Amino acid sequence: MTKPTLAGIAPQVVVNDAVKTAAYYQAVLGFKLIGFFPAETSTAYVMLERDGYQIHFGGADSQLHINDHIRCGTPDFLIWVPEIEAFYQEVTAKGAKIRQEIMQRPYGREFIIEDCDGHWLHVCD
Structure with a gap:
């Protein structure tokens, strides 16, 4: 029997306005x-x-769960982008709110975006 393999994963996040x-x-x-x-x-x-x-x-009329509100400094998403500088330039040119500029860490480079709902997207290379 072949071992099952995950084919993908999709986070489901509650927001105030799904259209926005x-x-x-x-x-x-x-x-x-x-x-x-x-x-x-x-x-x-x-x-x-x-x-x-x-x-x-999923849009809902309730208070949003933001990880940083529960555990300070904890992002809501981790996104790996090997071309981190090009992605940074792409999203900043489109108006992304940057919470942390690109910085070097022992494990690689990273920056943080705050989305329109206050969720933090931690982008790593």
Whole structure:
């Protein structure tokens, strides 16, 4: 019997307005819209994709869970981009809010983006 292999993973994140968040991830972070379910509304479920990786958002009328609010300095997402400087230039040119500039760490370079909902995206090379 062949060992099962994971083919992908998609975080599901609750946001206040799925339409607004989808627009941000497309315009600023370069994701492509897969679709809204059941329809394009603020409380819909929305799926986005970039380079074969998906992220899903669900709109809800509630307080958002932001990791940094619970454990100081903890990002909500880790994203690995070997071309970190080119990605940094791409997203800053599109208006990304940078919480931490590119810096060298013992394990590699990193920077942090704060998205339109306050979630932190920790970008590493």
